[in-house]
Amino acid sequence: MADNLPSEFDVVVIGTGLPESIIAAACARSGQRVLHVDSRNYYGGNWASFSFSGLLSWIKENQQNTAIKDECEDWRKLILENEEVISLNKKDKTIQHVEAFCFGDQDSAEDVEEAGALARLPVFGASVAEEVAEEPEKKCPPLESTVPGTENWESEKATSTDPESAAEGSATEINSEKESSHNAASGESTLQLGKTEAALSEISAQEPKKITYSQIVREGRRFNIDLVSKLLYSRGLLIELLIKSNVSRYAEFKNATRILAFREGKVEQVPCSRADVFNSRQLAMVEKRMLMKFLTFCLEYEQHPDEYQDYKNSTFAQFLKTRKLTPSLQHFILHSIAMVSENDCNTLEGLQATRKFLQCLGRYGNTPFLFPLYGQGEIPQCFCRMCAVFGGVYCLRHSVQCLVVDKESGRCKAIVDHFGQRINANYFIVEDSYLSESVCINVCYRQLSRAVLITDQSVLKTDSEQQVSILTVPPADLGQPVVCVIELCSSTMTCMKDTYLVHLTCPSTKTAREDLEPVVQKLFNLNAKTEKETEGEELEKPRVLWAVYFNMRDSSGIDKNSYSGLPSNVYVCSGPDSALGNDCAVKQAETIFQEMFPTEEFCPAPPNPEDIIYDEDEIASEETGFNNSPEAKPESSPQESSSRGSTAVKEHTEE
Secondary structure (H helix, E strand, O other), rough: HHHOOOOOEEEEEEHHHHHHHHHHHHHHHHHEEEEEEOOOOOOHHHOEEEEEEHHHHHHHHHHHHOOOOOOOOOOHHHOOOEEEEEEEEEOOOEEEEEEEEEEOOOOOOOOOOOOOOOOOOOOOOOOOOOOOOOOOOOHHHHHHHHOHHHHHHHHHHHHOOOOHHHHHHHHHHHHHHHHHHHHHHOOHHHHHHHHHHHHHHHHHOOOOOOOHHHHHHOOOOOOOOOOOOOOOOOHHHHHHHHHOOOOOHOOOOEOEEEEEEOOOOOEEEEEHHHHHHHHHOOOOHHHHHHHHHHHHHHHHHHHHHHOHHHOOOOOOHHHHHOOOOOOOEEHHHHHHOOOOOOOOHHHHHHHHHHHHHHHOOOOOOOOOOOEOOOOOOHHHHHHHHHHHHOOOOOOOOEEEEEEEEOOOOOOOEEEEEOOOEEOOOOOEEEEHHEOOOOOOOOOOOOOEEEEEEEEEEOOOOOOOOOOEEEEEEOOOOOOOOOEEEEEEOOOOOOOOOOOOEEEEEEEEOOOOOHHHHHHHHOOOOOOOOOOOOOOOOHHHHEEEEEEEEEEEOOOOOOOOOOOOOOOOEEEEEOOOOOOOOOHHHHHHHHHHHHHHHOOOOOOOOOOOHHHHOOOHHHHHHHHOOOOOOOHEEEEHHHHHHOOOOOOOHHHHOOO
């Protein structure tokens, strides 16, 4: 594929994270020739989503320090005398301290068939830092000549074929065991058998189903596990961009159903909308009036500067104490509505966060948030699809050796890939993780602490099991970070039936496990003992079946001047930030695009195929069947793509 790549492009994008993918789509939509490459064998970078076996392969990859060998060692011959090179990283160093644990029943997984790497994890407490099984990694099909995301359509079909099949199979085995045991006890009467079955069904209804490690491996394709955990504000920049550019046709979304709070050791649901407030049994009538009055003020706080002017330099928590709110209301507003830090957020930032929350209510449901089905990793791929539709060229598993810089002008002229091919372009977009240590020597990075859990119950049981919940856990001690918890159910297409996928995120102060394990212990049962041996309080908590902890680099908010020796036509995109939404990535993408092409519109909607006016020559060639004009292809593809089952998305985004 590399030998057949054109040697001239307008824009070369290195990395397929969310900001890079948005820029690539915007450039292709404006008529630029775009080459989009990534050294990884999957889309999204640190924004990606994996199946369970894919995540095990990712864990193994980030625990090994294997260097990538150059396929072309004489690439330096392509560099002229008046040129110099900026070498790029060959290995991603943004992930650290990866630790995975299996807490559930780990029966034999030898005969389990599931595409990808299979790993036999140790029993409770044993780290798999060096013990992930040495299974061959999943071989991805060639993706260079395909539209991005087509490899996921196959897995989506596999996921949607029969979501009940595995559960039915296990239920059949259980029933057959019951029948054989009852037949053996021939002395029992039919009435006694009926009573026994009724008692067993009653017990099974009260207790969650036992999920084993082999079941998780077997159903691994039903998992879509995000490396970064985020939600989309219903009136946020990303939703507006998806609607404006019509990229929303490539994805489907589910409304986050509830906002939770952790107070006095218990998880409670927070009333958000006006109806929720007045229907709430947690709040007294006086508190309901207090809350509605304060939330109304937050929507119009700019019109009443005299009410907060004296507290501009105070924290938002201190400001709340002056508003005659009860402690429970202060806790709900601070941690579950504004979702800000008690010590680091000033009054103005708190009011802005509260207003943003309130303005997003009611657009798509009773909460301000949406979650993309099949995971956050779908969003970068959606923009990659748009770029491919408008002529963008994609190459995964395609690393870049260096940037070629002209000494006289100081501008970047080309890249040299690992095949030794030189590709010229006018602009270059590089994801931060590809930059070498010499370029980033003056950059001070922050870190994110992440944990992903597979559990057997929700943190707050209700009549409906299909809940998408967000919970903010305040720090137990000063100096500790606020932890954001997002719990996903199986209807989000991110986990198998009868399990929940739980994401925990916070700014790092130590390793991810040190930062997040105390919160995990508060909310979940990590005990691997049998249920009879555990205490009653632990039984009420959801049981963790499997967990992984890791630290991820936060490269957001870094000024371009902090990077040493970068040419003016090379732009750097950051990885995921610690914020709940995606505004940072969208702002960065639009800023970079406008710097490159100030006269072009950023991601306009593609034209309606019915409105395209063809020349008479094109119409005649179409009728004779000899039209291979590339100009016609990009315009027809959006309609073809949109007819694949995104009607619900269109209706959803046009409400």
